[in-house]
Amino acid sequence: xxxxxxxxxxxxxxxxxxxxxxxxxxxxxxxxxxxxxxxxxxxxxxxxxxxxxxxxxxxxxxxxxxxxxxxxxxxxxxxxxxxxxxxxxxxxxxxxxxxxxxxxxxxxxxxxxxxxxxxxxxxxxxxxxxxxxxxxxxxxxxxxxxxxxxxxxxxxxxxxxxxxxxxxxxxxxxxxxxxxxxxxxxxxxxxxxxxxxxxxxxxxxxxxxxxxxxxxxxxxxxxxxxxxxxxxxxxxxxxxxxxxxxxxxxxxxxxxxxxxxxxxxxxxxxxxxxxxxxxxxxxxxxxxxxxxxxxxxxxxxxxxxxxxxxxxxxxxxxxxxxxxxxxxxxxxxxxxxxxxxxxxxxxxxxxxxxxxxxxxxxxxxxxxxx
Amino acid sequence: xxxxxxxxxxxxxxxxxxxxxxxxxxxxxxxxxxxxxxxxxxxxxxxxxxxxxxxxxxxxxxxxxxxxxxxxxxxxxxxxxxxxxxxxxxxxxxxxxxxxxxxxxxxxxxxxxxxxxxxxxxxxxxxxxxxxxxxxxxxxxxxxxxxxxxxxxxxxxxxxxxxxxxxxxxxxxxxxxxxxxxxxxxxxxxxxxxxxxxxxxxxxxxxxxxxxxxxxxxxxxxxxxxxxxxxxxxxxxxxxxxxxxxxxxxxxxxxxxxxxxxxxxxxxxxxxxxxxxxxxxxxxxxxxxxxxxxxxxxxxxxxxxxxxxxxxxxxxxxxxxxxxxxxxxxxxxxxxxxxxxxxxxxxxxxxxxxxxxxxxxxxxxxxxxx
Numbered sequence: 001x002x003x004x005x006x007x008x009x010x011x012x013x014x015x016x017x018x019x020x021x022x023x024x025x026x027x028x029x030x031x032x033x034x035x036x037x038x039x040x041x042x043x044x045x046x047x048x049x050x051x052x053x054x055x056x057x058x059x060x061x062x063x064x065x066x067x068x069x070x071x072x073x074x075x076x077x078x079x080x081x082x083x084x085x086x087x088x089x090x091x092x093x094x095x096x097x098x099x100x101x102x103x104x105x106x107x108x109x110x111x112x113x114x115x116x117x118x119x120x121x122x123x124x125x126x127x128x129x130x131x132x133x134x135x136x137x138x139x140x141x142x143x144x145x146x147x148x149x150x151x152x153x154x155x156x157x158x159x160x161x162x163x164x165x166x167x168x169x170x171x172x173x174x175x176x177x178x179x180x181x182x183x184x185x186x187x188x189x190x191x192x193x194x195x196x197x198x199x200x201x202x203x204x205x206x207x208x209x210x211x212x213x214x215x216x217x218x219x220x221x222x223x224x225x226x227x228x229x230x231x232x233x234x235x236x237x238x239x240x241x242x243x244x245x246x247x248x249x250x251x252x253x254x255x256x257x258x259x260x261x262x263x264x265x266x267x268x269x270x271x272x273x274x275x276x277x278x279x280x281x282x283x284x285x286x287x288x289x290x291x292x293x294x295x296x297x298x299x300x301x302x303x304x305x306x307x308x309x310x311x312x313x314x315x316x317x318x319x320x321x322x323x324x325x326x327x328x329x330x331x332x333x334x335x336x337x338x339x340x341x342x343x344x345x346x347x348x349x350x351x352x353x354x355x356x357x358x359x360x361x362x363x364x365x366x367x368x369x370x
Numbered sequence: 371x372x373x374x375x376x377x378x379x380x381x382x383x384x385x386x387x388x389x390x391x392x393x394x395x396x397x398x399x400x401x402x403x404x405x406x407x408x409x410x411x412x413x414x415x416x417x418x419x420x421x422x423x424x425x426x427x428x429x430x431x432x433x434x435x436x437x438x439x440x441x442x443x444x445x446x447x448x449x450x451x452x453x454x455x456x457x458x459x460x461x462x463x464x465x466x467x468x469x470x471x472x473x474x475x476x477x478x479x480x481x482x483x484x485x486x487x488x489x490x491x492x493x494x495x496x497x498x499x500x501x502x503x504x505x506x507x508x509x510x511x512x513x514x515x516x517x518x519x520x521x522x523x524x525x526x527x528x529x530x531x532x533x534x535x536x537x538x539x540x541x542x543x544x545x546x547x548x549x550x551x552x553x554x555x556x557x558x559x560x561x562x563x564x565x566x567x568x569x570x571x572x573x574x575x576x577x578x579x580x581x582x583x584x585x586x587x588x589x590x591x592x593x594x595x596x597x598x599x600x601x602x603x604x605x606x607x608x609x610x611x612x613x614x615x616x617x618x619x620x621x622x623x624x625x626x627x628x629x630x631x632x633x634x635x636x637x638x639x640x641x642x643x644x645x646x647x648x649x650x651x652x653x654x655x656x657x658x659x660x661x662x663x664x665x666x667x668x669x670x671x672x673x674x675x676x677x678x679x680x681x682x683x684x685x686x687x688x689x690x691x692x693x694x695x696x697x698x699x700x701x702x703x704x705x706x707x708x709x710x711x712x713x714x715x716x717x718x719x720x721x722x723x724x725x726x727x728x729x730x731x732x733x734x735x736x737x738x739x740x
Contacts, residue, residue: 002736187566195633196557196566198588199704218568227597230729263565334569359600364734366372367727
């Protein structure tokens with residue numbers, strides 16, 4: 001269909017980011033390319049997940065996504081930052097006000113640590129990746145990856161992609177050897193910038209041509225896919241549309257929030273990771289925005305600050321505690337307003353591609369009808 | 371080319387909003403449809419401007435755009451609101467800090483009043499419109515127009531359009547008899563909401579089908595036009611792309627800011643009109659965002675508060691005073707990052723349409739090459 005599809009030997013130029021192996025396998029097994037968001041997993045867990053994906057994706061290729069540290073000088077693994085007493089007190093008070101229970105004492109839950117902000121272990125994780133030949137794409141979630149990563153990936157015959165919210169970031173990544181750019185507009189879930197997909201994508205496409213650019217942010221239907229391709233995309237990068245699927249491992253409570261939310265119920269907040277991150281608006285994001293609240297700490301400190309709170313909130317929401325449900329949030333883009341029911345991932349992908357083809361044919365028809 | 375083009379007897383489904391009659395005439399005379407932003411003009415001035423457009427648009431149809439009061443209960447013309455002393459002092463201090471000169475005493479400049487926030491006289495202005503048969507479209511900039519306006523326009527054989535930043539606003543406008551919806555994403559210049567064009571447009575299209583929807587926000591090239599049409603647009607609504615044209619009546623200083631700005635140098639601020647309005651970021655918008663600054667007043671009070679300041683800043687910037695240049699701003703969308711030189715409006719329109727056609731043909735080619 002497109003150059004990028006030929007490059008990977010896939011049918012459709014649709015890339016699907018998910019933290020859930022079931023979504024990755026479903027998309028890669030249906031002609032797209034699933035990308036496994038691996039930042040919160042240990043190397044041992046990644047081994048298990050990739051083995052599972054290999055067995056369930058009908059031989060389709062897939063990718064993996066890491067939050068490599070944005071700069072080589074960033075603190076390595078395990079370097080927990082100092083967290084101001086004011087911030088600790090604010091979080092404790094917030095959970096208290098919403099009646100979120102403590103972890104049961106002496107359990108694994110109490111001892112767990114949040115690994116999503118701990119920029120480490122990716123060397124070991126990448127060794128796992130390179131033992132999985134179908135994992136054809138290594139993605140850097142936060143921009144230009146460390147140079148060693150690019151060289152090694154290429155030596156292993158893998159392609160490397162990097163997300164970009166500005167043309168100059170994309171140019172820097174291409175100079176560092178990155179093969180594919182993901183241009184992500186402000187409407188996207190998770191970490192993104194302030195310029196929308198409609199405006200950003202053509203600028204990135206022009207800045208790095210002929211490097212292929214996947215268009216991300218606001219893409220969850222065939223019409224949006226056609227729009228992204230019109231903007232110069234070699235393909236599309238999707239994420240939020242897989243949150244409300246049968247394959248998603250989000251809690252039923254979070255899925256419920258997503259299928260009932262409209263597009264106005266997401267917000268860019270620094271309160272989760274320290275960088276602007278679009279999430280479903282909740283009592284958590286509101287509390288950090290309120291007058292008199294402390295400013296979120298920078299990345300990675302904010303992540304360390306809130307990791308336990310996030311897990312306690314999810315736990316409370318699974319118990320259907322009112323306070324936990326009010327605070328509960330997760331990264332999601334503005335397209336969640338389009339999601340009104342739980343669907344099968346393979347069905348979503350095929351419907352999207354069918355609508356895309358119809359949309360392009362309709363555009364051509366309207367042109368000729370002149 | 372499209373239904374909407376046939377409806378108006380125009381060649382291209384491109385609508386061009388501008389406060390400048392030269393831009394309106396150039397677009398309407400080249401096969402598009404110019405829309406004259408008339409809110410800051412008196413009925414007498416509108417008569418002069420429309421007569422001029424009639425003489426310079428080669429018989430092409432055009433439209434007119436008013437900021438009708440969003441609700442019938444809003445205060446009528448001339449009802450100047452109370453302005454808090456704190457806010458008056460903040461504005462005075464800001465101009466003082468940047469050394470912006472007072473108006474020359476006893477001149478017309480000193481006596482002028484800002485009519486953009488004075489929701490009045492539009493009955494009389496519309497009578498002027500109805501004496502101009504080529505003014506085929508009446509547009510409501512702030513949402514559903516007053517019902518009397520729709521009835522009268524239809525009786526006069528004119529079509530009515532209304533801007534919408536949410537599907538429910540579009541539905542309300544269609545219920546009020548509006549013929550065409552302009553779905554405006556958050557990247558747009560001027561008053562807009564928080565959801566991007568990519569996400570908003572399909573929702574509005576579906577909500578009001580089969581009512582035609584013009585897609586606005588982030589549209590300034592043929593690729594963006596193709597994307598907008600893919601999202602279900604019956605046509606496109608453009609604005610910022612006409613700011614840096616030979617026909618624009620912006621000051622050379624403001625045009626210079628626009629052609630040098632990138633897409634990250636706009637900001638949604640309530641500091642101009644009281645409603646979120648995307649403008650070129652400047653010392654003015656920064657000052658209102660700074661910690662400790664007063665919150666902008668609601669519309670129309672903020673407009674009354676800052677009207678003299680805006681005129682004094684423009685005056686100072688035309689004199690090339692440093693402070694005035696730093697404070698100077700105007701409404702503009704994120705697409706200004708694409709504008710790098712001053713172009714002829716007719717050339718911009720034809721280039722856009724040519725790129726749009728190539729883009730659609732390329733989309734179709736890529737599909738068939740599968």
